[in-house]
Amino acid sequence: MDLNYTAEELAFRDEVRKFTKAKLPKDIQRKVLEHRRLEKDDMVRWQDILAKKGWLAGHWPKQFGGQGWSPVQIHIFDEETAALGAPRLVPFGLNMVAPVIMAFGSPWQQEHYLTRIRENKDWWCQGYSEPGAGSDLASLKTRAVREGDHYVVNGQKTWTTLGQYADMIFCLVRTSTEARKQEGISFLLIDMHSPGITVRPIITLDEEHEVNEVFFDNVRVPVQNLVGEEGKGWTYAKYLLGHERTGIAGVGASKRELATLKSIAKKQKRDGKPLIKDPLFAQRIADVELELQALEMTVMRVLANRGKAPGPEASILKIKGTEIQQAITELFMDAMGDYALPFDPEWNTLDGAGDAPGPAYAAPMAARYFNYRKVTIYGGSNEIQRNIIAQMVLGL
Amino acid sequence: MNFSLTEEQQLLADSLARFFERDYTFEKRRAIQGSPEGYGRAAWAQLAEMGILALPLPAAHGGFGGGAGDLLPVMKALGAGLLVEPYLATAILGAGLVARAGTEAQAAAILPGVGEGKTLLAVAHRDADGAPVKATRDGAGWKLDGGKRVVLHGGQATTLVVVAAAEGGAGAFLVDPAAAGVTVRDYRTIDGLRGADIAFAGVRLPADARLGGDADAGAALRAAFDHAIAALCAEAVGVIEQLNTLTLDYIKTRQQFGQPIGRFQVLQHRAVDMFIAAEQAKSMAYLAAMRAEAGDSVAVAGAARYVAKQARQVAKDAIQLHGGMGVTNELPAAHYAKRATMLGFWFAQLV
Numbered sequence: 001m002d003l004n005y006t007a008e009e010l011a012f013r014d015e016v017r018k019f020t021k022a023k024l025p026k027d028i029q030r031k032v033l034e035h036r037r038l039e040k041d042d043m044v045r046w047q048d049i050l051a052k053k054g055w056l057a058g059h060w061p062k063q064f065g066g067q068g069w070s071p072v073q074i075h076i077f078d079e080e081t082a083a084l085g086a087p088r089l090v091p092f093g094l095n096m097v098a099p100v101i102m103a104f105g106s107p108w109q110q111e112h113y114l115t116r117i118r119e120n121k122d123w124w125c126q127g128y129s130e131p132g133a134g135s136d137l138a139s140l141k142t143r144a145v146r147e148g149d150h151y152v153v154n155g156q157k158t159w160t161t162l163g164q165y166a167d168m169i170f171c172l173v174r175t176s177t178e179a180r181k182q183e184g185i186s187f188l189l190i191d192m193h194s195p196g197i198t199v200r201p202i203i204t205l206d207e208e209h210e211v212n213e214v215f216f217d218n219v220r221v222p223v224q225n226l227v228g229e230e231g232k233g234w235t236y237a238k239y240l241l242g243h244e245r246t247g248i249a250g251v252g253a254s255k256r257e258l259a260t261l262k263s264i265a266k267k268q269k270r271d272g273k274p275l276i277k278d279p280l281f282a283q284r285i286a287d288v289e290l291e292l293q294a295l296e297m298t299v300m301r302v303l304a305n306r307g308k309a310p311g312p313e314a315s316i317l318k319i320k321g322t323e324i325q326q327a328i329t330e331l332f333m334d335a336m337g338d339y340a341l342p343f344d345p346e347w348n349t350l351d352g353a354g355d356a357p358g359p360a361y362a363a364p365m366a367a368r369y370f371n372y373r374k375v376t377i378y379g380g381s382n383e384i385q386r387n388i389i390a391q392m393v394l395g396l
Numbered sequence: 397m398n399f400s401l402t403e404e405q406q407l408l409a410d411s412l413a414r415f416f417e418r419d420y421t422f423e424k425r426r427a428i429q430g431s432p433e434g435y436g437r438a439a440w441a442q443l444a445e446m447g448i449l450a451l452p453l454p455a456a457h458g459g460f461g462g463g464a465g466d467l468l469p470v471m472k473a474l475g476a477g478l479l480v481e482p483y484l485a486t487a488i489l490g491a492g493l494v495a496r497a498g499t500e501a502q503a504a505a506i507l508p509g510v511g512e513g514k515t516l517l518a519v520a521h522r523d524a525d526g527a528p529v530k531a532t533r534d535g536a537g538w539k540l541d542g543g544k545r546v547v548l549h550g551g552q553a554t555t556l557v558v559v560a561a562a563e564g565g566a567g568a569f570l571v572d573p574a575a576a577g578v579t580v581r582d583y584r585t586i587d588g589l590r591g592a593d594i595a596f597a598g599v600r601l602p603a604d605a606r607l608g609g610d611a612d613a614g615a616a617l618r619a620a621f622d623h624a625i626a627a628l629c630a631e632a633v634g635v636i637e638q639l640n641t642l643t644l645d646y647i648k649t650r651q652q653f654g655q656p657i658g659r660f661q662v663l664q665h666r667a668v669d670m671f672i673a674a675e676q677a678k679s680m681a682y683l684a685a686m687r688a689e690a691g692d693s694v695a696v697a698g699a700a701r702y703v704a705k706q707a708r709q710v711a712k713d714a715i716q717l718h719g720g721m722g723v724t725n726e727l728p729a730a731h732y733a734k735r736a737t738m739l740g741f742w743f744a745q746l747v
């Protein structure tokens with residue numbers, strides 16, 4: 001065992017740092033560090049810069065045009081870019097559907113879709129959840145019926161994150177109602193510009209538009225867009241969920257947020273003294289920081305085990321990572337005191353922030369706290385993650 | 397001790413419950429929230445008509461002289477209905493301060509209008525950073541300078557009560573928000589209410605603007621704030637209980653894995669903890685009402701802290717148990733959760 005970075009890893013870290021410092025557009029960086037709303041263009045611009053460098057899919061194997069980064073390199077990339085205020089990469093194409101296409105897709109799908117994802121040409125979204133199928137995903141009802149060279153899709157997906165921008169959606173659909181419910185599910189890649197698709201916004205409690213309902217009305221999908229075999233979608237979906245959960249730990253971003261929290265807690269005053277001098281508040285920060293340190297090492301241990309798909313251990317990362325994210329947003333909100341109260345979505349931009357009555361950094365904090373309630377719900381709720389560990393690890 | 401409501405108290409609570417069911421629906425409330433005024437005139441008039449606005453006012457000034465015990469069921473109902481109108485700011489805090497610190501003449505000038513729904517009050521208490529409000533002698537009258545922050549319903553008030561350091565101790569001044577030198581910055585708060593930052597630049601006030609003449613108003617301020625905290629504790633209980641009701645209904649009906657999710661024991665235990673939190677918060681609200689009457693500010697502040705903590709935890713659990721539905725602004729649950737979460741910040745303005 002050697003717990004230190006090697007010379008090559010250190011060199012890689014410096015390279016990522018240098019590149020990000022030079023190339024990350026300042027306006028995007030400010031939005032991330034100051035918690036302002038990211039527009040589609042912000043995310044696309046940064047991903048284009050990475051694509052040009054060949055780093056957007058750096059974590060992919062070389063055979064699919066990636067850099068074949070090691071787990072440690074992937075972690076370093078995540079950490080360094082996040083620390084400098086780079087937006088989180090939109091995961092649906094890069095980290096979710098791509099591993100499935102690599103493992104189960106046809107040569108055409110690999111050539112066509114993986115190339116376009118790597119080059120940041122398509123925006124993907126995830127079409128798993130339905131109104132009646134959340135935690136109990138296997139009860140999904142969206143139907144796909146084979147007609148010649150096409151599937152005809154009817155039904156509804158919901159909670160589709162950033163689906164309003166998407167070019168493609170990967171969907172779990174029901175192709176058979178005869179077998180066990182898990183066995184009648186197939187995995188389809190659907191063009192969001194197809195006739196018959198309607199996207200409707202869902203406004204969340206922070207008054208933002210981040211999720212959508214997606215309706216399918218006789219949408220025709222070429223059979224070549226079926227991944228793997230008909231009826232095997234559930235296996236692929238579970239494979240994908242494992243990948244979703246490792247990404248969700250968000251260690252790099254949480255470290256950055258903790259650093260920001262500390263610097264704000266130095267500026268904020270409580271009873272005339274800097275908030276950071278308040279022992280109760282300082283202790284709350286320290287407790288979160290310790291959790292995060294432990295999680296970082298756990299992430300490294302899970303990543304080092306790669307090669308196999310991430311197993312149930314990934315559920316630990318999801319639970320702890322999201323609890324830490326929520327704890328940090330709560331500390332931020334509490335640090336604001338009464339200026340956590342004023343609210344206007346208009347202040348959620350770089351220009352608008354100056355209009356807020358309190359300090360500009362206070363304006364988004366409560367909304368952010370409420371927005372982050374989602375992280376223990378999505379990607380398999382934390383209750384479901386605990387069920388997984390109970391069954392798969394503890395044998396209960 | 398007697399925890400049951402009198403017949404009168406019960407009738408009032410019932411008529412409020414009807415008001416929320418019939419006239420103050422979720423949609424109406426959202427429309428009010430989105431309006432530039434930030435409160436509903438029609439709703440306010442109805443509250444006046446029901447006698448709710450006059451309830452806490454002294455009998456001598458058109459009120460019913462309701463004490464903390466009478467207010468408890470009313471505040472709870474206002475919490476359960478998620479009222480966004482400036483009831484706490486006007487009828488409890490503002491009127492409570494005028495009644496306690498004001499002269500008979502001042503009380504007679506202000507309070508009847510409160511009961512009738514014509515006068516809206518807000519108490520500007522917390523000083524802006526680096527600009528505490530100071531009152532200096534200006535001939536026979538006073539001059540105000542400085543700023544106040546996050547004043548509950550400061551932008552809706554027809555009369556502001558501004559707390560300021562002055563000769564002789566703490567002063568509370570009646571200020572017309574339209575007076576020269578007053579700038580009111582009104583804004584939404586994330587829990588559906590309104591706040592305001594208010595600046596005073598050489599605002600000239602007549603001699604009788606100071607409540608109670610030149611005496612120190614410290615004790616009256618404390619008592620008015622303590623009663624407001626007790627009332628807000630009761631309102632919080634209404635919010636928590638309603639959020640629990642919504643959550644319980646949801647987990648009893650939402651089906652996953654072929655059964656209502658409320659069958660899962662881990663959710664049952666959460667629901668039980670939420671229920672216990674509500675019961676404990678309710679007990680604390682009673683305690684706060686009693687201790688406010690007794691002038692025990694420390695106990696009242698403790699109650700505020702306790703109730704706020706329960707409210708925030710219940711809000712977290714309620715959202716989690718609703719799954720994705722918990723984060724949509726389309727469902728009332730999210731609005732209750734926001735109100736419950738932010739209560740602690742409002743309490744902090746009062747202690």
Ligand SMILES: Cc1cc2nc3c(=O)[nH]c(=O)nc-3n(C[C@H](O)[C@H](O)[C@H](O)COP(=O)(O)OP(=O)(O)OC[C@H]3O[C@@H](n4cnc5c(N)ncnc54)[C@H](O)[C@@H]3O)c2cc1C
Pocket residue numbers: 125126127128129131133134135136158159160161162211374377378379380381382383384387650652653657660662663716717718719720721723
């Ligand atoms: C902001 C946001 C973005 C999302 N983005 C996407 C997306 O892009 N694509 C997509 O497909 N989906 C997305 N989702 C959906 C997400 O995956 C689901 O919300 C999640 O799976 C939970 O399902 P549900 O909302 O139906 O809640 P439910 O499944 O109804 O759960 C409600 C509550 O019951 C609990 N529960 C359910 N079953 C059990 C059990 N067996 N044991 C114990 N507790 C249980 C849950 O943990 C939760 O607390 C998103 C959700 C949110 C909130």
